[in-house]
Amino acid sequence: MTGPYTxxxxxxxxxxxxxxxxxxxxxxxxxxxxxxxxxALRALARGGYVRHRVYFADEASAVSAGYRPCAACLPEKFKxxxxxxLRTPSC
Known part of the structure; x- marks a missing residue:
């Protein structure tokens, strides 16, 4: 696959x-x-995940966009x- 990428x-x-x-x-x-x-690879293999797949240049962009770390591949960041x-009170 070659650019440009979204x-x-x-x-x-x-x-x-x-x-x-x-x-x-x-x-x-x-x-x-x-x-x-x-x-993610298992979900992609089933086909349903593809429509909602997005990509980020870096972690800071993902976090700023409101995404959270994956518990499966980034367990320490997820924890x-x-x-x-849990420490942040919700209003």
Whole structure:
């Protein structure tokens, strides 16, 4: 696959890039992870995940766009996210 690529920016909007994304995500569940994530690859193999697949240039863009780390391929980052979420009171 060659560019241009469509990535999601920190503002959550799609943009074109000459470089592919380093992370993948799922638009509906708002999760991001590695491109080789076993859970994402299983979902992609089933076919339902493809329509909602998004890509990010970096982790900062994924987080700024409101996505959380994948528990399967980024377990330590997911645990840290979960701890922060539990400490943050919801209004």
């Amino acid at each position: 990535l999601i920016g920190a503002d959550g909007e799609a943009y074109r890039s000459d470089k592919p994304g380093l992370l993948g995500g799922h638009r509906r569940s708002r999760i991001y992870g590695r491109l080789d994530c076993p859970a 840290a996210w979960k701890r922060r979420k």
